[in-house]
Amino acid sequence: MSKQPVIRAVDLLVGYGGEPVCAPVSFTLPPGKALALVGANGSGKSTVLRAVLGLLEPVGGRVEVLGRAVDEREVGFRTRVSSVLDDDAYFPALTVAEHLYLTARGHGVAGADGVVDELLDEFGLTEHAAALPVALSSGQRRRLLLAAGLVRPRSLLVLDEPEQRLDVAMRDHLAQRLVDEKRAGGSVLLATHDPELLRAVADRAVLVADDQSRLLSTADAVEALRPGVL
Amino acid sequence: MPADEFAAGAADVSGAEGAAGPAGWDDAPGPAVAPAAGRTPVPGARSIRRYTARVARRRSGAGIGEVLGDVYYAVVMTAIGLGVALGLAGHLRTTLPHVPDQALRSGISLPTVVAVVAVVVAGVVLSLSARLGPVGAGGAEATWWLGTPVDRRGLLRPASLRLPVAAGLVGGVVLALLDGGLLADHGLGHVLRLGAGAALVCAALVLLAGHLQSRGVPRRATALAGDAVIAAAPVLALVAALAGWRVAALPDVAWWVLVALAAAVAGAGFWLDTRLGRIRGRDLRESGSVASQAAGALVSLDSRELGRALSDSAARPRRRRVRRMRLVRGPVSAVVVADLTVLLRSPRHLVQLVVSALVPVVVVITPQLAGAVGVVLAVLVSGYVGMLATGEGARRAEMAPVVDRLLPLSAQAVRRARLIVPGVAMLLWSVASFAAVGRWEGAVGPWLLLGVVSAPVWAAASLRAAYRPSPNWEGPLVATPMGALPGGVAAVLARGPDVAVLGMVPVVLSVALGTVLPVVVAVQAGVSAIALAVGASTSTKTMMDRMAEATDAAEAEKKRGTR
Numbered sequence: 060m061s062k063q064p065v066i067r068a069v070d071l072l073v074g075y076g077g078e079p080v081c082a083p084v085s086f087t088l089p090p091g092k093a094l095a096l097v098g099a100n101g102s103g104k105s106t107v108l109r110a111v112l113g114l115l116e117p118v119g120g121r122v123e124v125l126g127r128a129v130d131e132r133e134v135g136f137r138t139r140v141s142s143v144l145d146d147d148a149y150f151p152a153l154t155v156a157e158h159l160y161l162t163a164r165g166h167g168v169a170g171a172d173g174v175v176d177e178l179l180d181e182f183g184l185t186e187h188a189a190a191l192p193v194a195l196s197s198g199q200r201r202r203l204l205l206a207a208g209l210v211r212p213r214s215l216l217v218l219d220e221p222e223q224r225l226d227v228a229m230r231d232h233l234a235q236r237l238v239d240e241k242r243a244g245g246s247v248l249l250a251t252h253d254p255e256l257l258r259a260v261a262d263r264a265v266l267v268a269d270d271q272s273r274l275l276s277t278a279d280a281v282e283a284l285r286p287g288v289l
Numbered sequence: 290m291p292a293d294e295f296a297a298g299a300a301d302v303s304g305a306e307g308a309a310g311p312a313g314w315d316d317a318p319g320p321a322v323a324p325a326a327g328r329t330p331v332p333g334a335r336s337i338r339r340y341t342a343r344v345a346r347r348r349s350g351a352g353i354g355e356v357l358g359d360v361y362y363a364v365v366m367t368a369i370g371l372g373v374a375l376g377l378a379g380h381l382r383t384t385l386p387h388v389p390d391q392a393l394r395s396g397i398s399l400p401t402v403v404a405v406v407a408v409v410v411a412g413v414v415l416s417l418s419a420r421l422g423p424v425g426a427g428g429a430e431a432t433w434w435l436g437t438p439v440d441r442r443g444l445l446r447p448a449s450l451r452l453p454v455a456a457g458l459v460g461g462v463v464l465a466l467l468d469g470g471l472l473a474d475h476g477l478g479h480v481l482r483l484g485a486g487a488a489l490v491c492a493a494l495v496l497l498a499g500h501l502q503s504r505g506v507p508r509r510a511t512a513l514a515g516d517a518v519i520a521a522a523p524v525l526a527l528v529a530a531l532a533g534w535r536v537a538a539l540p541d542v543a544w545w546v547l548v549a550l551a552a553a554v555a556g557a558g559f560w561l562d563t564r565l566g567r568i569r570g571r572d573l574r575e576s577g578s579v580a581s582q583a584a585g586a587l588v589s590l591d592s593r594e595l596g597r598a599l600s601d602s603a604a605r606p607r608r609r610r611v612r613r614m615r616l617v618r619g620p621v622s623a624v625v626v627a628d629l630t631v632l633l634r635s636p637r638h639l640v641q642l643v644v645s646a647l648v649p650v651v652v653v654i655t656p657q658l659a660g661a662v663g664v665v666l667a668v669l670v671s672g673y674v675g676m677l678a679t680g681e682g683a684r685r686a687e688m689a690p691v692v693d694r695l696l697p698l699s700a701q702a703v704r705r706a707r708l709i710v711p712g713v714a715m716l717l718w719s720v721a722s723f724a725a726v727g728r729w730e731g732a733v734g735p736w737l738l739l740g741v742v743s744a745p746v747w748a749a750a751s752l753r754a755a756y757r758p759s760p761n762w763e764g765p766l767v768a769t770p771m772g773a774l775p776g777g778v779a780a781v782l783a784r785g786p787d788v789a790v791l792g793m794v795p796v797v798l799s800v801a802l803g804t805v806l807p808v809v810v811a812v813q814a815g816v817s818a819i820a821l822a823v824g825a826s827t828s829t830k831t832m833m834d835r836m837a838e839a840t841d842a843a844e845a846e847k848k849r850g851t852r
Contacts, residue, residue: 063318069297085297090321094295114571125317131435131570135314138438148428152345158433165337165437169327178324191348207433212320212328245322263295274295 065246072119073106084272093247093260098267104250141213149192156188166211178206198224218249234259254281334443378470396654401536403467408522414456414491416515418498419508420602423452427577442565453492461488486542489550496557503564520640523647530654593684620696624706628682638678645675646721653729675718676747679711683755704825712748719744735805745817746792749824754785792820
């Protein structure tokens with residue numbers, strides 16, 4: 060396995076229109092590890108994720124993915140980085156399975172039929188494979204997005220509060236899936252409010268805050284997620 | 290103690306793998322995790338687009354017959370629309386006052402006015418194309434297409450062609466109509482060549498906006514440049530009038546010029562195509578989102594949502610300077626200051642207000658337009674355009690009445706407070722416009738008085754339009770020449786314009802008479818008072834609704850009496 064860090068952020072300052080939304084963050088994500096971003100609502104976790112994905116120009120500092128400047132226009136970047144953000148947009152005429160086929164084939168996955176079937180089963184969507192997105196509940200749509208993030212090759216998986224709208228069983232399954240992702244050599248960067256997911260998946264955490272952002276151990280991060288702490 | 294592998298400095302070792310550098314992706318290790326062992330070649334962008342389109346077509350059940358039917362319907366409707374517009378323009382030309390040659394030497398000529406309109410069209414094309422992208426990928430396309438490792442140029446090619454073609458069509462048709470309908474007969478060839486030239490220039494402007502987008506120039510800057518062109522147009526007309534510059538006729542565009550223009554547009558299109566992959570994903574998403582919002586507003590006949598989409602797309606992203614709101618002395622002044630702040634922070638609406646005030650001035654100094662019909666149209670149309678600019682605060686409050694709900698004011702009181710900013714703004718508009726009309730009529734004072742007395746009508750119309758309910762899409766649709774529309778849509782869309790048109794009848798009468806009678810001013814004052822009452826009303830029911838309710842109530846009463 061390459062020792063090259065998957066993400067390196069140095070004094071990364073993120074915000075909108077030149078105005079930072081949180082203190083600068085600095086961290087390194089080694090390969091095969093998971094790093095969680097924790098913080099209060101509106102603290103800037105999702106904004107940091109968007110900067111890492113190249114969807115937002117940093118206000119200051121720098122961020123690299125696999126030793127290269129972040130640029131989502133590069134095919135190489137899109138080949139290696141998979142993300143599941145809070146997008147809730149679907150092609151209205153494509154079924155659940157067709158969305159996954161589109162993603163898998165778009166990434167050149169061999170045997171896409173089998174891969175899609177497995178993921179449909181894994182995320183409890185087999186019965187809804189032929190359903191249009193409008194017929195799904197919000198939780199089912201969330202599962203579709205997560206399946207789409209996993210149906211394609213990747214070195215880095217970026218997840219924005221993946222626990223949202225999932226029931227307890229699916230949260231547990233997701234946690235196990237992310238652990239397996241690390242074992243397979245993949246890296247995970249996720250923003251989360253879920254202590255169980257954090258405890259099960261993350262190797263370290265970054266507290267994103269207005270005054271000072273800092274690295275925490277997983278145990279400290281779990282503690283920070285307790286009500287009234289943040 | 291071992292170094293923390295998660296700390297930012299952990300890998301920042303000179304010479305270590307991963308040190309910052311301008312490395313490309315060719316030598317990067319492949320994906321660490323793959324859902325299956327093998328890989329197949331990544332498909333082309335066209336096959337991704339076609340797969341999505343094919344599935345959508347199959348599911349919609351639309352066959353080739355339906356598609357051809359839709360195309361036929363669109364072509365016929367467009368042809369009818371063009372014919373009607375051409376007829377109206379020709380009719381307007383025949384109704385223009387005959388002006389002796391000597392009079393034509395003063396003021397500005399009709400071709401000069403058309404040239405100024407052409408400048409406005411160019412500004413509108415540039416401004417709108419920047420606000421809408423011009424290249425974008427919204428919603429599902431952004432989520433499901435942009436993340437794939439296919440060549441984005443192929444994905445974005447149709448989107449990059451859509452706006453240049455649309456702008457070319459609209460620009461060409463507008464200029465051809467003005468030339469062929471309004472100006473003297475030059476022959477069909479002249480009109481077609483001018484229209485083709487205008488179409489190519491408009492397409493080139495959109496392509497220019499696309500180039501700027503691909504180079505990372507903020508859309509706001511390009512949109513503001515377009516707005517500046519729009520604002521400059523009437524000023525240009527006034528300068529032309531003062532300096533005695535006159536355009537005798539629109540130029541006959543030579544064929545070789547058209548060929549050169551077409552070649553330049555094709556080259557610009559090809560150049561943009563090579564740069565489509567350089568447009569950042571966030572720009573594509575923002576543009577696509579705005580275009581989707583604008584298209585949704587058009588389909589649902591919601592002009593307010595359309596305005597919000599176009600305004601927000603060019604809004605300054607920075608945080609604003611926090612105003613202390615020292616002028617606020619109570620709930621009413623809070624509403625007024627909020628509306629004023631919204632207006633002052635929207636340059637597009639300020640430009641719209643100023644430009645609309647200059648239109649009557651331009652018309653009265655154009656001898657061929659300065660007749661009763663031209664002046665009435667100028668006052669009504671430009672007044673309506675200016676009025677729309679003043680209602681931004683009310684329109685936003687109608688969507689999200691955040692401030693209103695925090696204040697100890699009744700809905701009626703809020704509406705009355707919301708009349709103040711449009712009222713003052715349209716008072717200023719009236720002073721400029723009616724002074725020009727008065728100068729043309731030879732008596733500034735009475736016309737200024739009429740303008741001041743009629744200003745509340747605009748404010749009332751602005752508020753009534755801002756608070757109009759949405760068409761009821763849940764009810765049965767009615768077949769119309771424009772396609773299936775919800776019942777009562779015309780009544781909904783007429784809310785606002787109805788007050789403006791009815792409330793300005795005394796002004797129209799005065800222009801027709803050529804003088805301002807004291808009794809007309811008195812009638813206008815009464816009409817303005819009624820308009821204010823209607824504008825401030827919180828009822829959204831139409832007169833037909835009320836009559837139907839009254840009939841139902843009477844029948845129910847009768848039944849109870851029978852029992």
